[in-house]
Amino acid sequence: MFDSLLQLISESGFAGFFSNPDGWRNLVMIALACWLLYLGIKKQYEPLLMVGIAVGCLLANVSSVFMTSDGSLPDALYHQSLWDAFLDHSSPYYHDYGHILATGGLIDILYIGVKAGIYPCLIFMGIGAMTDFGPLISNPKSLLLGAAAQFGVFFAFFGANLLGFDAQQSASIGIIGGADGPTAILTTTKLAPELLGPIAVAAYSYMALIPMIQPPIMKALTTEKERSVKMTQLREVNKTEKILFPIIVTIFVVLLLPSTAPLIGCLMFGNLLKESGVTERLSDVAQNALMNIVTLFLGISVGATMVGSRFLQLDTIKIVVLGLIAFAFSTIGGLLVGKLMYKLSGGKINPLIGSAGVSAVPMAARVSQREGQKANPSNFLLMHAMGPNVAGVIGSAIAAGFLIKMFGG
Amino acid sequence: MSFALAEEIVSEATEQVAEAAEAATKRMTLDMGNNLLYAVLGYLVVFVGLTLLMAVIIIVGKIMVAKAKKPAAAPAAETAKAAVPEAPKQLAPGSAGDVKLYDTDPRDAAMIMAIVADKLQKPLNELRFVSIKEVK
Numbered sequence: 001m002f003d004s005l006l007q008l009i010s011e012s013g014f015a016g017f018f019s020n021p022d023g024w025r026n027l028v029m030i031a032l033a034c035w036l037l038y039l040g041i042k043k044q045y046e047p048l049l050m051v052g053i054a055v056g057c058l059l060a061n062v063s064s065v066f067m068t069s070d071g072s073l074p075d076a077l078y079h080q081s082l083w084d085a086f087l088d089h090s091s092p093y094y095h096d097y098g099h100i101l102a103t104g105g106l107i108d109i110l111y112i113g114v115k116a117g118i119y120p121c122l123i124f125m126g127i128g129a130m131t132d133f134g135p136l137i138s139n140p141k142s143l144l145l146g147a148a149a150q151f152g153v154f155f156a157f158f159g160a161n162l163l164g165f166d167a168q169q170s171a172s173i174g175i176i177g178g179a180d181g182p183t184a185i186l187t188t189t190k191l192a193p194e195l196l197g198p199i200a201v202a203a204y205s206y207m208a209l210i211p212m213i214q215p216p217i218m219k220a221l222t223t224e225k226e227r228s229v230k231m232t233q234l235r236e237v238n239k240t241e242k243i244l245f246p247i248i249v250t251i252f253v254v255l256l257l258p259s260t261a262p263l264i265g266c267l268m269f270g271n272l273l274k275e276s277g278v279t280e281r282l283s284d285v286a287q288n289a290l291m292n293i294v295t296l297f298l299g300i301s302v303g304a305t306m307v308g309s310r311f312l313q314l315d316t317i318k319i320v321v322l323g324l325i326a327f328a329f330s331t332i333g334g335l336l337v338g339k340l341m342y343k344l345s346g347g348k349i350n351p352l353i354g355s356a357g358v359s360a361v362p363m364a365a366r367v368s369q370r371e372g373q374k375a376n377p378s379n380f381l382l383m384h385a386m387g388p389n390v391a392g393v394i395g396s397a398i399a400a401g402f403l404i405k406m407f408g409g
Numbered sequence: 410m411s412f413a414l415a416e417e418i419v420s421e422a423t424e425q426v427a428e429a430a431e432a433a434t435k436r437m438t439l440d441m442g443n444n445l446l447y448a449v450l451g452y453l454v455v456f457v458g459l460t461l462l463m464a465v466i467i468i469v470g471k472i473m474v475a476k477a478k479k480p481a482a483a484p485a486a487e488t489a490k491a492a493v494p495e496a497p498k499q500l501a502p503g504s505a506g507d508v509k510l511y512d513t514d515p516r517d518a519a520m521i522m523a524i525v526a527d528k529l530q531k532p533l534n535e536l537r538f539v540s541i542k543e544v545k
Contacts, residue, residue, distance in 0.1 A: 150455045
């Protein structure tokens with residue numbers, strides 16, 4: 001009786017925390033997952049993805065505790081070893097999705113969508129179907145602000161290289177500065193899949209923290225007079241222009257940088273569904289049902305990569321710090337070009353809209369609106385800031401395309 | 410003999426695939442100069458790409474604005490010619506005509522009409538206001 005009880009305890013996951021060499025790491029990760037759940041549910045930090053990521057992390061680490069003596073995880077939902085073999089060119093299972101399907105758990109199978117770059121692109125399709133590019137079309141100069149706000153991407157890329165990361169890892173860390181979750185996930189999956197967990201968490205956490213990260217930088221770099229500038233109303237954009245826009249952008253950007261095709265192609269396809277006016281049902285599916293399903297799969301499968309043995313490393317802390325630097329410098333880049341445009345336009349452009357060039361739509365534009373209204377209560381910058389905001393989405397996709405092209409092998 | 414040859418070809422091909430895979434997944438380390446070069450080049454590519462896109466969108470926008478002005482300008486010119494003696498006033502669809510205002514601001518009149526329509530629970534275009542006068 002007593003022996004049976006002892007056996008039950010020793011085979012339980014609780015004992016696994018102490019008997020398994022990586023058990024304590026799993027315990028820490030379970031605590032981290034609970035903290036992420038708190039941030040997502042209570043603080044509402046990007047809850048749609050954060051809750052999924054946290055649950056994925058929780059499930060992966062809870063089931064990792066039950067490792068058998070030969071190192072296998074018979075009941076696990078996610079198997080890091082399968083994906084290591086998938087990426088190891090000397091393994092017989094190198095790039096073998098069949099092996100994953102045959103032996104993997106639920107999250108392994110869902111993760112195929114991340115690995116193959118399907119989820120980020122489908123999310124981009126949904127974003128395209130939800131985005132109104134009207135403010136950008138009526139004020140194309142916004143594209144310059146969207147470009148300027150990619151400064152943080154390349155600054156963090158440079159910094160990561162200096163800190164000892166290789167070029168692929170640096171590119172993946174740098175793209176956090178694009179403030180675009182799907183782009184960061186796609187780039188990391190292609191260049192440095194081993195960093196996917198920390199990069200996804202850093203990207204989504206900082207996107208949620210934009211209302212805290214950006215305002216101090218905005219105040220430091222602009223004067224009260226600049227912040228209170230009221231911008232003139234944007235011209236009205238007709239339907240034909242809105243239909244032509246996604247077609248032109250697809251042709252132009254993809255011809256310029258073919259590696260942007262998956263992201264830009266899907267973004268603009270989604271937008272064309274919305275603007276054409278003849279595919280309402282498809283547009284509705286892209287921005288609601290499909291987007292929700294993919295967000296669900298993406299969150300849980302990205303979260304599952306946060307296995308304790310891989311996540312709890314010094315590199316994770318470096319990534320978190322570099323991600324913050326990337327965000328800050330992207331904001332600075334946008335603001336500085338915004339200030340330049342303010343000078344060149346004779347004070348007609350409010351430089352605050354520059355910070356919205358980091359893509360995080362529409363959070364960054366809302367921050368510009370709020371700061372502008374603080375300086376001048378009759379100021380309505382939202383629509384003006386939406387131009388650079390959506391330009392930032394295109395900008396970060398081009399930056400990702402460049403990095404994938406250069407370091408993707 | 411032929412089996413041995415086939416085996417050799419297969420093993421050679423496998424080695425080549427493995428080498429290609431290794432090359433594809435090979436990690437690059439950059440020295441300081443190249444690191445800076447890639448960073449600057451990347452930023453430049455984003456800027457140039459979006460600047461060119463901006464130029465294209467400006468051109469398309471100008472064409473659209475010009476096109477929109479043309480048909481609007483043509484009927485305007487025709488009506489200007491025809492309307493020399495007396496231009497019949499165009500009423501808004503569903504409108505019962507003008508309302509005469511005596512000592513009343515148009516803004517106040519619009520407000521009064523909206524309030525009346527709301528109180529009567531009837532659409533504004535189903536009501537007829539003949540005149541509104543301020544009682545002093």
